Amino acid sequence: MRRSRWARGGRKAALLGSLALLLSGCSASDWERNLRFGFPTGVTKQATRIRVLWTWSGVTALVLGVVVWGLIFWCCLRYRKKSDDLPRQTKYNFTVEAVCFAFPFLVIAGLFYRTVIVEDYVNKVTKNPDVTVQVDAFKWNWQFEYHTVKDASGKAQRKVYPGRTNLTDSSGTVQTRKDAASGCGSAVGATADACGGPNADGQTSGPGPLYLSTVGSQNEIPILVVPVGKSVQVDEHSLDVIHSFWVPDFLFKRDVIPYGTTSTARDNKFEFTATTTGRFVGRCAELCGTYHSQMNFEVRVVPMSTFTAYLTALQKIGPDDPARQSKALAAAKMPAYATTTYPLTTDRNARAASQKQGG
Numbered sequence: 001m002r003r004s005r006w007a008r009g010g011r012k013a014a015l016l017g018s019l020a021l022l023l024s025g026c027s028a029s030d031w032e033r034n035l036r037f038g039f040p041t042g043v044t045k046q047a048t049r050i051r052v053l054w055t056w057s058g059v060t061a062l063v064l065g066v067v068v069w070g071l072i073f074w075c076c077l078r079y080r081k082k083s084d085d086l087p088r089q090t091k092y093n094f095t096v097e098a099v100c101f102a103f104p105f106l107v108i109a110g111l112f113y114r115t116v117i118v119e120d121y122v123n124k125v126t127k128n129p130d131v132t133v134q135v136d137a138f139k140w141n142w143q144f145e146y147h148t149v150k151d152a153s154g155k156a157q158r159k160v161y162p163g164r165t166n167l168t169d170s171s172g173t174v175q176t177r178k179d180a181a182s183g184c185g186s187a188v189g190a191t192a193d194a195c196g197g198p199n200a201d202g203q204t205s206g207p208g209p210l211y212l213s214t215v216g217s218q219n220e221i222p223i224l225v226v227p228v229g230k231s232v233q234v235d236e237h238s239l240d241v242i243h244s245f246w247v248p249d250f251l252f253k254r255d256v257i258p259y260g261t262t263s264t265a266r267d268n269k270f271e272f273t274a275t276t277t278g279r280f281v282g283r284c285a286e287l288c289g290t291y292h293s294q295m296n297f298e299v300r301v302v303p304m305s306t307f308t309a310y311l312t313a314l315q316k317i318g319p320d321d322p323a324r325q326s327k328a329l330a331a332a333k334m335p336a337y338a339t340t341t342y343p344l345t346t347d348r349n350a351r352a353a354s355q356k357q358g359g
Helices: 002-024 028-034 045-077 094-123 304-317 324-329
Strands: 131-138 141-150 156-158 162-164 209-215 221-225 232-239 243-247 252-256 271-273 278-283 298-304
Touching: 045 094, 045 252, 045 271, 131 221, 131 243, 141 221, 141 304, 162 304, 209 304, 209 324, 221 304, 221 324, 232 243, 232 252, 252 271, 298 304, 304 324
Parallel strands: 131 232, 221 298
Antiparallel strands: 131 141, 141 156, 141 209, 162 209, 232 271, 243 252, 243 278, 278 298
C-alpha cells in the first residue's frame, strides 16, 4: 500500500514537471542561457562551444547531486529506526551493484566524449583562414603582425610594407642590410639576440617581407584589430620567456613558448571566429617577470570594411613611425587608444595612480 502511494506520487510529479516544461515554451538556447550560473557568454564560435559544454556539464553534475541527495534523504526517512529489531539484511544484489557501477561510468564516458568533441573543434586550424596574424610576445609587451588577408576572390594576399625586407633568416643569421634603421649588426653570423628581438619601435626581424605591424610601449597599449565573422589564425611567437595570450571574452588562452629562434615552425597557433563586434581586454596569463601584470593588450572586432581601412592606413603610414597604430586607428575612424585597459606606470618611485589615456 505504502509503495503504491510512492509510485502514484512519483508519476504525478513527473507529469507536472513535463507539463511545466511544455508550457514554458523555452528553447534549448533559452534553457542554456538561464542555467549557465553567471558563466561569461563569449564572443567567438569557439567560445560558444566551450560555454555550452560547461553549462550542460554543470547541469549534469547538479542533477546527479540531486539524485544522490534524494536517495540519501529517502533512505534516512524510509529506513529510520522504528524498533530494536534487526532489519532484514540485503547483500549480493547483482542488479543494484550493476547499476551503481554502470551508471557513473556512462556519465563519465558521455562527458569525456563531449569534451573531446569540443576540444577538437577549439583546436582545429584550417588550411586557408580568412586572416593570419602573428603575435610576438616579449618582456613586457606585444607586437601584432598582419600576414595575410583573403580578398574577394578568396585568395590570400600578403600585407607588407612595399620595398621593405626583414634582415634575418630562421636561424637568426643576417642576410642583408637593406633596412639600415633596424639596428641589426651587419656582420655575418649575428645572432637572433642582436637582430631577432624588437628594435626601438618594437619591430621584429625575420625572414622574408616586412609585414604590417604594430607594437605596444610603456605609453601605449597594443591593439589587435580583426574582422567580425571571419576566421582568424593566430601564430604565437615568444622572444624571451613563456607568455600566455589570454582574452577573457574568448573563454580561451594559449601559452606562447620560446624556442630560441626567429622561426615560427614549432610555435603554437590557434584559430577563432568572432561573432560580435566590440573591444575586449587581453592579458598575459603566464607569470613572466617584474611587469607581468602590466602586459595587457586590446582586441577590437570590427566590420570588414573598417578592418580593411585600418590596414590600408597602416601600410600608408609605414613601419618607421612609432605612432603608426594610433594614426591608423584614427584614419579608420576608431578610437586612437585602447578603451578597455591603459598603461600602468613602471616607475618604482611613483606615488600616484596611473592615468588613463585619452582619445
